[in-house]
Amino acid sequence: MEKQGWVSIWLGNINDEDSIGEYVDLTYDEDGESIPSQFFIDFNIGMAETDEDTIEKAVYTSSSRDISALLEGCSYEEIVIPKVQKSINLKKHIMQ
Template sequence: MEQEGYVSLWVGNFSSNEELQKYLLNTYDEDGNAAASAFEEEYKIDDHDSDFREADCFKTGSRQLSILLSGCSYEDVVIPLFTEIQGEELPYSVNSIILLYNFKYSEKGGREPSHVHYLGSVRYK
């Protein structure tokens, strides 16, 4: 849920950046009402501000969190905090990241995620 100063991280695999963006895309009906994206449905996220989201799909995968998070906002703080809770290497290679800033996700269950896995939330400021 939205919480100032926290960032939540998901990692996964997509065939392209377009596929990742489609996974994150909210659609609207003719009355202008937003429908949840596939990402929001999978993780039962009611609302988040997409202006505080970073998502990227890389050409090659990596198991190294520091490589995957290199260049993200607040990287000097975020990378050490996530490697502290997760370890430097993931048990599997991924090519995509999703970061929601000012958002502290609390696991709610729901359907089995198909594209991304939640790694955790850390306080970045």
């Protein structure tokens, strides 16, 4: 579902750019109608709920637990990264 001022962040393991594209990118039939990708199917995301032009994805050659490194270069990173870091720190504090 699309909400103003919200962002969804999905993290996972994948081998390469081609694999993530095959998993996430929409395809189209001969009439130009979009066909949901396996990502949309796996997470029950409705086609009307997402603007495909706002989807950003990246594959890194090495793993990291540093959320700011993983999100570096994303749109609005100066807003997104501090908010995500704050949320993660709150959860760690509560769980300890």
